Amino acid sequence: MEVFVPLLDGFTVALTPLNLAYLSAGVLMGTVVGILPGLGPTAGIAILLPATLNVEPVTAIMMLAAIYYGAMYGATITAILINTPGVPAVMASTFDGHPLARQGRAGAALVMQAVASFTGGMTGLLLLALLAPFATTLATRFGPPEFFMLSAAGMLAIGAILGTERRSGILSALIGFALATIGLDVGSGQPRFTFGTAELLAGVPFIPLAIGVFGVGEILSATHEGGTRETNDRGARDSGGELPTKDEWAESRPAMLRGSAIGFLIGVVPGVGATLASLLAYGVEKGRSTSPERFGAGAMPGLAAPEAANNAAASGAMVPLLMLGVPGSAATAVLLGALLTWGLVPGPLLMTENPDFAWGLIASMALGNVALLAVSLGAVRVFAKIAQIPRGVAAPVVIVLCVVGAAASAGTFGMTVMWAGGLLGFAMKRFGFSTPAMIIGFVLAPLAEDSLRQTLVISGGSPAIFMERPVALLIGLLTLAAIVRGPLRASLPKGST
């Protein structure tokens, strides 16, 4: 197979002591950056970038890319343990990951996330090595009409996480939409709801908001609910399942593979990335499930699918970055800036002019994923213990971590956003609103708004453009099918589906 020749060359590039040292540093840094919500991979890469100026670009990119995909592993740990996604891409992992931890099965959830992340990352890399040229054509099929259709499909995830509380759930998503309108409007260049402040010009920052709504909000509601019985303690004694059961593996395996495929495909599309991929993967799994009511209450496939998806997306994101020089996300935009800083020209010629660079990076990502699997599995015991710390002790520590994280991400302004988010999260939970629906709305709204307006400016206001572009039409039809499927199934007599 001649495809593997450049990949093998890549391994000879990656397997030098210096490169391995940088790769390990990146893997470790990525895990830490992910676990401690606040810095985030984008800032982590940006901070380390100036330190890479004295080594070969290929050595440097191995470390910086490892921060990017390593953070996907680390962030899930925090998402599972304290329900706080420090990276938007692991939002979907809280839906079932945290309920598992509350049932005392943090260990099982962490094992599943490590294996699913590894599966997703490796499948993504395999597809990257085999399909890069094909995937490039795919990446160039997506413009504003397709982005809008994708964001609409992503919003189905809001439906998927809502139980019977539809009305308050939709209201919650709308609160997220409203928060997302704050900032400089891309279309007109006018500031919206910034009250004349410069801080709000760039919008409400995700990291402190998520830390506030989930981390602080969760602790405030737990304190408010009171009670002296430790749910964590009780759960741990009751179920004792330190590892996923045989049945859980069986149902999670296909979920991982589907998640990996969705993740890679969406990851390849520049501009939408891992967050949308994981939300879609979650929605698909719940839609396919024969027992969708278990989702949101600790269903393993509900954790495995989005985890595989966000890691596969991290691999897929290398396609537009390496093959086109087009950044698909904030983190890859910084990686692209790094290439320029090192004097490389990102673009279609990069692969041909610097094959060692591209293939060395891909090979290093495979090694990095192996290291991350080992680190994650090795650390399961420690983190599972953390889940059993009594709430009275854990809460103040978590609050301190939240404050530090918010300050690290956006200074005093970040802390203000965090406390405001904490009160909002608490109030929403108290009155039966859905904070996950809110945060999904917050993340997807800008993509939906920008792409819809861009589409309509291009077409002069005619929605027919969605029909004229095959990819947009296809995504639209699939979304529609997913919407009508539920009611259709319900209206059919029992047993016929």
Add this chain to the structure above:
Amino acid sequence: MIPPTYLRRLLATFAVAGVVGCSGETVDRDAGAYPAERLRWTIPFGPGGGNDRMARTLIDIIDLYGWYPEGIEPSNRVGGSGAQGWGWVFARRGDPYQITTISGSFLTLPFQAGVPWTPSDFTPVALMASDDAILVVGSDSAPATFEAFLRSARDGPVAVGGVGALNSDVLTLRGLAREAGFTLRYVSFNGFGALSSALLSGAVDVVVTSPGEAIGLLRAGTLRGIAYAGAVPPAWMSDVPTFEELGYGGVVVSMPRGVVLAPEVEPAVQEWWIDTMRRVAATPEWATYLESAGLRREEVYGEEFGRALARLGRVFQSANEAEGR
């Protein structure tokens, strides 16, 4: 009883304070002996961005030739589209050891965000380069040349994509539409990633961008430039006609890339920096950087640079008001 170690520490503290105090006084007396301290170079955007690359290139060149022996400390102070960084330098009124690099939002923040400063508040040092727009098409799309683009644009409204709603690229494009007599449908994107995806997918046929952003795709021939706003295109795209050659030189608005000091810095220090920047501009390293970043060499120093900034700020403000109505 007070332990002796405590006394020793106390003495040491006084000794250090004395030394620091004395050195501080020396600086005050010898204001002429500039520089006497480490310089802080505030970069209001994150590492890897355009502002960051230019600032670090300037610092590297100054270090390489040993023109600032006390050392320069680059500091990325990110937030509020640059407002954090420039606000920080603005607050260091009169401090000769605070310098920063400017970007487009330096001119738009004062009326967009109500920051307490305007570009004229800072001590102007040097305009070092201009970032000129380039019109780019996907290589197999319909308008293969500037003339073909104009023809189709005059036939009906044409959608042209670009990054941001208010910057020199957009003003250049609007000027072109006015002069050449076509209706512009400007589609605003929030980054080069989304913009290039839209072009590659054929959702828009033409985009306006800066050559430095699209350099990889242009060099590979995946995208093609049809008109360049600068006077002389960089060598790697010498076949692209300029707006001047096409008869539209008058519509070009350039994005200034330059350096300013904190407000109300002494004229002697301002002169020192003007002199240093002149020397930087003459180095081969600077020429290499301009070429690779797709920037055009343009040098304007001191007060003349300050006036140019104020003028461009007013152009942006009136364009913004026209848009807001």
